Amino acid sequence: MANLFKLGTVCRDAAANGIVDALDGGTPPGRMEHRTGAQPTNVADASSGTLLGTNLFSNPAFGASSTGVATASAISSDTNADASGTAGYFRWYTGAGGDTAALAQGNTATSGADLNFDNNVIVAGGVIAVSAFTVTMPIS
């Protein structure tokens, strides 16, 4: 069945802001954790894989959405990665969020993923950097 429901800019911005503003809940700044393996089936599921490292968002994490696109403010690099492995997925948390309180997740690879690493091999003690992250609320 065709999906003819479309969102206007006001709705797209409201939705995108609602998503990214959740990162500023609890005790900001929010964080992004990187782990090995495939992402869990559901965001509410416990994390799997090895925790490789954590990036901290700014406070607030994102700027206001424009035309349905919210862009992250500066994301601090992890300068001492926790473990070595191939980054497989990431999860978002508020600063005080526990593991099963993840806000969002996505897969990580070198291309075609929700988060693309130029080199997705993580080495313990090294730097994990995220230089750009946007959330886009589509028209439909």
Added chain:
Amino acid sequence: MVTPRIGGSFAPSIDEAKLATYRTLAESAPDMVRVEMLKLCDMVAVFWETPRSTLPGTPHPVGQVQVNGRVISTWVTPLAQEEIDRIWDHVPWSSAVPGEHLNECEALGQLFGGISNETNKPLRDAAFHLLWIGVELSKDREPLFSDQITP
């Protein structure tokens, strides 16, 4: 429209002493891990035989990153063609493979991913450190280590 979500990884630097330690760790590893780690150790040794590239730098694909509160512009130095040719046989390839097949670097990542972080962390760290260097060299560039970008 491409939605930019970009990340980058920068490993600690490596010296001859660390490489020697990695060889020792590899010698006691299970068969396939041992074979592949020793090949990567040889790759590093061969790479070190010539001076660093002096070609003009180009922006690292990750762009500007924030490290310890400072914005760092990351650059990479491409390898000269003769150097690429010289080390070619030692560097695992990371190019995409048609169909749902792993490239060599991805396959090594799966192999090393089987090393326990809980019970064999030194070996796992060594293996992935070598693989990280292999991925960098597969992109025909000087590896950009974490100490080069950390203020």
